[in-house]
Amino acid sequence: MFQFPEHMKRVFKDPYNQQGFEENGFIKIPFYNAEEIDYLNQLYEDLHPKEETGFFPSTFSKDKEYRQKTDEEIRRVGHRSINEHLQDITVVCGSYIVKYPGPESAMGVHQDMTLVDESEFTGINIWCPLVNLNDENGVLYVLPKSHRIFPTYRGSSIPNIYDEVFEELKPKMIPLFLKAGEAVFFDQSIIHYSPPNVSENKRIVTNTYFSHKDVRFRTAYYPKENHPDKIELFEQDMSFMTNFEQFGDNIFDRPKVGKSLGLVDYNFPKIDLENLFRKEVKQESFWQKLKSIFS
Ligand SMILES: O=C(O)CCC(=O)C(=O)O
Numbered sequence: 001m002f003q004f005p006e007h008m009k010r011v012f013k014d015p016y017n018q019q020g021f022e023e024n025g026f027i028k029i030p031f032y033n034a035e036e037i038d039y040l041n042q043l044y045e046d047l048h049p050k051e052e053t054g055f056f057p058s059t060f061s062k063d064k065e066y067r068q069k070t071d072e073e074i075r076r077v078g079h080r081s082i083n084e085h086l087q088d089i090t091v092v093c094g095s096y097i098v099k100y101p102g103p104e105s106a107m108g109v110h111q112d113m114t115l116v117d118e119s120e121f122t123g124i125n126i127w128c129p130l131v132n133l134n135d136e137n138g139v140l141y142v143l144p145k146s147h148r149i150f151p152t153y154r155g156s157s158i159p160n161i162y163d164e165v166f167e168e169l170k171p172k173m174i175p176l177f178l179k180a181g182e183a184v185f186f187d188q189s190i191i192h193y194s195p196p197n198v199s200e201n202k203r204i205v206t207n208t209y210f211s212h213k214d215v216r217f218r219t220a221y222y223p224k225e226n227h228p229d230k231i232e233l234f235e236q237d238m239s240f241m242t243n244f245e246q247f248g249d250n251i252f253d254r255p256k257v258g259k260s261l262g263l264v265d266y267n268f269p270k271i272d273l274e275n276l277f278r279k280e281v282k283q284e285s286f287w288q289k290l291k292s293i294f295s
Helices: 015-024 034-047 064-085 166-172 284-294
Strands: 026-030 055-057 089-099 107-110 124-129 140-142 174-176 182-187 192-194 203-212 217-221 230-236 259-265
Touching: 015 026, 015 182, 034 064, 034 203, 064 089, 064 203, 107 166, 140 182
Parallel strands: none
Antiparallel strands: 026 182, 055 089, 089 203, 107 192, 124 182, 124 203, 140 174, 140 192, 217 230, 230 259
């Protein structure tokens, strides 16, 4: 089992952003200007396959050309702001994440799958809506500080640390009512979810995934039948996010890409609410204060 590094490798130019991100697992930063927002909205209309419904990330699309063009353009447009705020990074993938109106557009409580070697690196999403978010159109909720509860291996085949406490965690989570063009940079391992879009319009977000420039990419798979107490790790390359074919389906199968690095021990930790939070963090006033800072 791995340990988290004592300090994250620096990626934010502003030390306050770096510190806030490390402490809480996320940070809000203005990202696109009005012209960039208009361009990316129009690009989505021009490019997206017509049959999309519900919750639809472009990384799920079977249309490789759409995925590639989206990736190229989102990286290109984001470059100005990335250059302003970040240093020593490698940008891995740009994508759209769209919620069409309807109950099936909900995204349940989760942590994103392991994509980097978290003993040394952090995978970060720049999640930026192209519309103002509100209670109706699929705002993102995060559980502050949850990126550091336990070191975890994550993926569809692996049991989650929060499986038994979904309902208790939800009231602790904070909605990020971002304006169009304002981004949340969040650690992939933070616990997060978004309710369905019950407004009349689709909600378009761009997501730009990056890590430190020296990053080692890793994915994790649980070979439950043969090794119930182990995880198999896979080395992946830069193209994994744009080329992986198993996001939309076969996501529970052993990865068909990457090089197996063999088996490692894993103790499948679970959140126990009683022991989870330090004393002051258990108090309701702590959460009220956090909500007022971040909302
Ligand atoms: O776009 C959303 O509403 C949620 C996105 C999300 O949870 C993710 O990409 O992991």
